[in-house]
Amino acid sequence: MTVELRPVTRDNFRAVIRLEVGPDQDGFVAPNVVGIAQAYVHPGSEPFAVYADDELVGFVLLQPGERAGDHVLVRLMIDHRFQGRGFGRQALEAAVDHAAREHKAEVVRLSFVPANDRARALYLSAGFLETGELDDTEIVMARRV
Numbered sequence: 529m530t531v532e533l534r535p536v537t538r539d540n541f542r543a544v545i546r547l548e549v550g551p552d553q554d555g556f557v558a559p560n561v562v563g564i565a566q567a568y569v570h571p572g573s574e575p576f577a578v579y580a581d582d583e584l585v586g587f588v589l590l591q592p593g594e595r596a597g598d599h600v601l602v603r604l605m606i607d608h609r610f611q612g613r614g615f616g617r618q619a620l621e622a623a624v625d626h627a628a629r630e631h632k633a634e635v636v637r638l639s640f641v642p643a644n645d646r647a648r649a650l651y652l653s654a655g656f657l658e659t660g661e662l663d664d665t666e667i668v669m670a671r672r673v
């Protein structure tokens with residue numbers, strides 16, 4: 529199964545908005561319609577649809593960071609029907625690769641709600657480390673690329 533990031537376009541944006549996390553995960557991420565709106569107002573944003581082969585399974589939002597060399601993974605979600613199959617991990621790696629290759633990023637940052645144990649486990653095992661900072665109430669992690 530090949531996991532790819534493809535741009536959100538006028539052809540797929542409605543389907544991206546229909547993607548949903550599980551009912552117990554609602555507090556962990558904003559709905560994708562908010563992510564697409566964030567991309568509209570933040571210069572340099574890249575909203576991506578995550579495809580596993582040709583099936584739409586998730587959403588990623590990347591933005592330039594405030595510090596030179598930083599890139600931020602603002603959003604990562606896999607629809608509840610497709611979770612637990614390795615797509616989240618592959619989408620995360622694809623996002624880091626994209627930031628490194630296309631933006632010469634040196635560091636990728638992200639943050640997560642403290643109760644989100646699944647996201648924490650994924651990020652730790654992918655080499656992200658806590659920076660000790662909080663973004664609002666969210667725990668900030670970073671990885672050198």
Ligand SMILES: CC(C)(COP(=O)(O)OP(=O)(O)OC[C@H]1O[C@@H](n2cnc3c(N)ncnc32)[C@H](O)[C@@H]1OP(=O)(O)O)[C@@H](O)C(=O)NCCC(=O)NCCS
Nearest residue numbers: 549556604605606611612613614615616617640646649650
């Ligand atoms: C977090 C999320 C992106 C992970 O995507 P996924 O496709 O389900 O995860 P993967 O199948 O790639 O698994 C990656 C890791 O997640 C963890 N994980 C997967 N399923 C899990 C489960 N049922 N319970 C706990 N941890 C689990 C494991 O650490 C796993 O590592 P492994 O590959 O060594 O087993 C996805 O669950 C999601 O969209 N959650 C809701 C939105 C969210 O919380 N996004 C992150 C916000 S910061």
